[in-house]
Amino acid sequence: MEFDFDKVIDRWNSHSSKWDGMEKAVGAKGRDAIALWVAEMDFESPPAVKEALIEQAERGTHGYYTGDATWREAMSGWLSRRHGWEPDPDWITPTSGIVSALGLILQEFSEENDHIVVFSPAYHAFGKIIAANNRRIHNQPMINEQGRYRMDLEGLAASLPSDAKVMFFCSPHNPGGRVWEEDEIRAVCEFCIEHDLLLVSDEIHHDLVYSGYTHHVTAKLVPEVMDRLVTCAAATKTFNLAGAHIGGAIISNSELRRRFRSVSNAAGLLSFPLFGMIATEAAQRHGDAWLDALLPYLEKNRDLLADRVSRDIPGARAMHIEATYLGWIDFAGTGLDRQEVTRRIAEDARLGVSPGPQFGPGGESWIRLNFATPRSVLNEALDRMADAFSNLRR
Numbered sequence: 283m284e285f286d287f288d289k290v291i292d293r294w295n296s297h298s299s300k301w302d303g304m305e306k307a308v309g310a311k312g313r314d315a316i317a318l319w320v321a322e323m324d325f326e327s328p329p330a331v332k333e334a335l336i337e338q339a340e341r342g343t344h345g346y347y348t349g350d351a352t353w354r355e356a357m358s359g360w361l362s363r364r365h366g367w368e369p370d371p372d373w374i375t376p377t378s379g380i381v382s383a384l385g386l387i388l389q390e391f392s393e394e395n396d397h398i399v400v401f402s403p404a405y406h407a408f409g410k411i412i413a414a415n416n417r418r419i420h421n422q423p424m425i426n427e428q429g430r431y432r433m434d435l436e437g438l439a440a441s442l443p444s445d446a447k448v449m450f451f452c453s454p455h456n457p458g459g460r461v462w463e464e465d466e467i468r469a470v471c472e473f474c475i476e477h478d479l480l481l482v483s484d485e486i487h488h489d490l491v492y493s494g495y496t497h498h499v500t501a502k503l504v505p506e507v508m509d510r511l512v513t514c515a516a517a518t519k520t521f522n523l524a525g526a527h528i529g530g531a532i533i534s535n536s537e538l539r540r541r542f543r544s545v546s547n548a549a550g551l552l553s554f555p556l557f558g559m560i561a562t563e564a565a566q567r568h569g570d571a572w573l574d575a576l577l578p579y580l581e582k583n584r585d586l587l588a589d590r591v592s593r594d595i596p597g598a599r600a601m602h603i604e605a606t607y608l609g610w611i612d613f614a615g616t617g618l619d620r621q622e623v624t625r626r627i628a629e630d631a632r633l634g635v636s637p638g639p640q641f642g643p644g645g646e647s648w649i650r651l652n653f654a655t656p657r658s659v660l661n662e663a664l665d666r667m668a669d670a671f672s673n674l675r676r
């Protein structure tokens with residue numbers, strides 16, 4: 283294989299939040315614990331990223347970064363090649379990651395105590411950044427229709443608070459891995475137009491889509507919504523560069539863009555980290571072949587996880603994941619209570635997974651398990667999980 287996704291890299295003691303922060307965050311202890319929580323992969327990033335970073339490191343001088351036109355062109359080029367949408371590079375503003383962009387959006391486009399709409403269960407940092415900015419989350423639970431999430435826009439129309447200003451739309455969705463269909467995205471856009479909401483389309487997982495599914499860029503599918511739309515895109519999930527902490531806020535409406543840039547400037551975000559900019563640009567210019575090789579590897583891991591859960595843990599069900607490398611497993615049918623499931627996973631299996639309640643209403647009996655790890659590591663984790671629930675098979 284040209285790219286070695288089977289290579290096991292020791293990530294302990296490397297300032298890795300996923301590994302070194304595991305015990306404190308999710309309880310799995312000891313050197314043989316396996317980290318399957320934070321949404322990043324255990325694979326090396328594309329060789330072109332390493333080469334670009336080495337070139338910079340060898341230069342030895344690491345001053346302030348300037349000249350982001352090439353970075354913006356690389357992002358626009360990637361979106362055009364991979365998703366058929368070529369935003370004007372001038373619409374793109376670099377950000378210190380997507381969550382940081384969400385915070386700036388809330389500060390500029392909503393007031394304290396306003397409601398922010400989220401389809402739950404949803405990426406936990408949505409709730410955190412909403413609370414940190416003294417706004418209120420309006421969770422609209424998704425409907426689990428035969429094991430597949432659907433957004434409940436009728437329910438949302440009935441429950442929408444009058445002070446709702448912004449919707450965080452996660453496309454593809456984390457957790458649960460839905461790739462929204464064209465009609466579903468259109469309905470979300472129409473809803474935001476009708477109810478005068480700013481739509482934030484967080485498309486950070488856009489490239490991690492499995493065979494049989496196509497990601498539709500909101501802006502391309504529904505140009506009418508672009509006047510009230512912020513698209514969030516990044517190279518960081520796709521290429522395992524989360525530590526680069528760089529994303530892009532793409533805004534075609536010049537007034538919205540001016541306001542976003544002014545709040546970003548007010549936070550002192552006038553320049554971005556040199557290494558992060560270099561790494562993400564190299565990835566989006568040269569990472570195609572690497573991503574094309576990665577996706578079938580991840581897809582096999584996804585299938586392995588689903589097979590083992592249904593075979594080894596009677597009553598547990600893994601949702602069919604259409605995108606993302608984040609498995610989503612419901613333990614409600616096992617008859618075990620939440621504490622016991624958590625204890626068996628963290629203490630007996632020594633696996634660090636994300637607890638479902640973190641993701642809000644609808645996540646109570648679930649766990650999120652990151653399967654973007656070498657197959658041997660995943661197999662070991664699944665063997666331990668099977669052992670931890672072996673009494674259910676008797």
Ligand SMILES: Cc1ncc(COP(=O)(O)O)c(C=O)c1O
Nearest residue numbers: 321379380381382405456486529
């Ligand atoms: C939907 C979604 N948005 C944003 C992020 C994080 O983005 P960043 O690291 O750029 O803040 C994640 C990470 O898991 C995510 O799942």
